[in-house]
Amino acid sequence: MVGIFLACIHHFPYAEHHGAALALGNIVSAVACRNELFLRYLFWVIVKVFQKWTPLWVRIFWTGFLQHIGGIHAGSAASGVAWFIFIVVRSFQNHVAKHTPKIVLGWGVITVATCAITMFAAAPWIRANHHNVFERHHRFAGWTAVAFVWIFVCVTDAVSAEGGFTGSGRRLADAQEFWYSLFITILIAIPWFTVRKVPVEITTPSPRVAVIKFQKGIQQGLLGRISRSAIVEYHGFGIISEGIDSGCHYIIAGVQGDWTRGLVTDVPTHLWTREMKFAGLPYLCHLYRRGIAICTGSGIGAVLSTCLQLDNWFLIWIGSDMEKTFGPILFDMIKRKIPKERYILFDTKKEGCRPDTMKMLKDVYVAFNAEGEPHRRLLAVEWFTNRVLVVIITSNPVGNAELMEGCKENGMHSFGPLWDS
Numbered sequence: 001m002v003g004i005f006l007a008c009i010h011h012f013p014y015a016e017h018h019g020a021a022l023a024l025g026n027i028v029s030a031v032a033c034r035n036e037l038f039l040r041y042l043f044w045v046i047v048k049v050f051q052k053w054t055p056l057w058v059r060i061f062w063t064g065f066l067q068h069i070g071g072i073h074a075g076s077a078a079s080g081v082a083w084f085i086f087i088v089v090r091s092f093q094n095h096v097a098k099h100t101p102k103i104v105l106g107w108g109v110i111t112v113a114t115c116a117i118t119m120f121a122a123a124p125w126i127r128a129n130h131h132n133v134f135e136r137h138h139r140f141a142g143w144t145a146v147a148f149v150w151i152f153v154c155v156t157d158a159v160s161a162e163g164g165f166t167g168s169g170r171r172l173a174d175a176q177e178f179w180y181s182l183f184i185t186i187l188i189a190i191p192w193f194t195v196r197k198v199p200v201e202i203t204t205p206s207p208r209v210a211v212i213k214f215q216k217g218i219q220q221g222l223l224g225r226i227s228r229s230a231i232v233e234y235h236g237f238g239i240i241s242e243g244i245d246s247g248c249h250y251i252i253a254g255v256q257g258d259w260t261r262g263l264v265t266d267v268p269t270h271l272w273t274r275e276m277k278f279a280g281l282p283y284l285c286h287l288y289r290r291g292i293a294i295c296t297g298s299g300i301g302a303v304l305s306t307c308l309q310l311d312n313w314f315l316i317w318i319g320s321d322m323e324k325t326f327g328p329i330l331f332d333m334i335k336r337k338i339p340k341e342r343y344i345l346f347d348t349k350k351e352g353c354r355p356d357t358m359k360m361l362k363d364v365y366v367a368f369n370a371e372g373e374p375h376r377r378l379l380a381v382e383w384f385t386n387r388v389l390v391v392i393i394t395s396n397p398v399g400n401a402e403l404m405e406g407c408k409e410n411g412m413h414s415f416g417p418l419w420d421s
Contacts, residue, residue: 001079004086015083019090020153023083024180026076027115027149031187033073036194036278038187042066043221043279047286059287060390060413067281067415077119084112107152114145131257135233146184153177194275195230202267205327209298210253210263212271217246220305221283224251227272233259238302238394239277240330242337243309250329254298281415282306282392285313290389292316292364294357294403299394300330306392308337314368315343318355322347357399358406361391365412390414 003022006012015022032038046062088108120126121137157172172178201213212226218241225234241249253260285291285306293303294316307315315338322345323331334343344364346355368389393403393416400416407414 001082004082008086015086016090018176019083019087020156021176021180023080023087024149024153024177024184026080026083028180028183028187029076030073030080031184033069033076035187036191036274036276039069040276040279043283047284051287056413063281063284063287063390063415066284067418070418074122077122081112081115081119084108084115088112104152104156107148107155111145111148111152114141114148118142118145132233139231143188146181146188149184150181153181191274191276192231195272196275197230197270197272199269200271202263203327203329204264204267206325207264208255209326210255210260210267211327211329212251212253212263214249214251214273215247216249217241217244218249218277218305219244220309221279221285222277222305223280223302224277225274226251228259228262228268230272234272234274235259236278238280238282238305240301240304240333241308242305242333250301252298252301252326252330281417285310285392288390290314290368291392292361292368292389293392293394294318294361295394296396296399298326300326302394303392304330304333307343308333311342313342314364316346316360316364317344318346318348318357320347321349357403358410361403361406361412362410365389365391365410392416 003012003015006015010016043066046066050059050062088105091105091108118138118141121134121141127134153175154172156177157175198214203211203213205211218224218239220241222239223236224239225236227234235253237251237253239249239251253263255261255264280302282293282303282305285293290312291306292314293307295303296318297320300317300319304315307313315334319325331345334345344360346360348354389412391403391407391412391414393400393407393414395403395416404414404416
């Protein structure tokens, strides 16, 4: 916004001549922050660089940064649209001075409109309450916007102030806007080259849950997107796998809407998925020597792989009538792969009550030899100890907020899903 203000008062000459480059540079950043390949590489680099030797606060910082990368996505997109608006407004001003042809003005307005639709379709309220609207408009308006960006860039380069055609391929290739547009297109296209229709085995132990089995083992910390269609309505889920050599992995789809309900009532034999999985918060568990994963209900899908594949993580899973709801597959994996001293399964129906979740977490935290920085003096020894611990939470929004606040009050480092990201 500062840059736009300076450009408006003619104190930012670069923006006067390359406003489109500033807009597209921001769009590149926005697209990269949602690109599976870029995120996998970024998470991998952070883990490899900071895993072994850095103090706890450095790892906490990078975990928080990557957890909030959705803010960079949203902020960059908003900045890109704002710069496009600046370009169009300035073009109309120049048109009055007979410096901008009508064709450039027209495509500028169309490009701004489609970019704005793409951005507003991803507003948190729309995503939460009208997910299908978000899916269709954000994706298809986004693709349309990319096409219009290409036209706008080519037209701007090729048309003179008098309206004549003066462009050349060589001059276009020298333009910053051309390369930014190319990067955007490549980043958007890469994940779609990995889309495959794969066979699945779906069991429905209860009307509330579908357990989906896929071929091939997966490393912990990755999430997958699945759909009944090749290009429409992809949904992201945590992946459960015993390891890359296990031969299979699972997705737990809790019934929350029409699409997930259809997995139970109209069981498919094949689903579309992207073979390139994206890294999620549990991937960063590699940064920490010890940790606790606490989850409720189908939140087990996001963290079970971590506790199955990393022997320094403790699992707390809370639910109602759990074995009947989720079936024997998950319980078999837990009992085979995780020692009894490293998990708690709390069934509220069997116990007849809800647990004091915060007390349970604190008890495990102490018993698991946790070092959550309750005293500053511990920082001096954290370089040499294996007792550094964090808490990963996957629950509903209310439960997540309560546990996060409780952890903060008790000096425990904790992370959980951001419901507005």
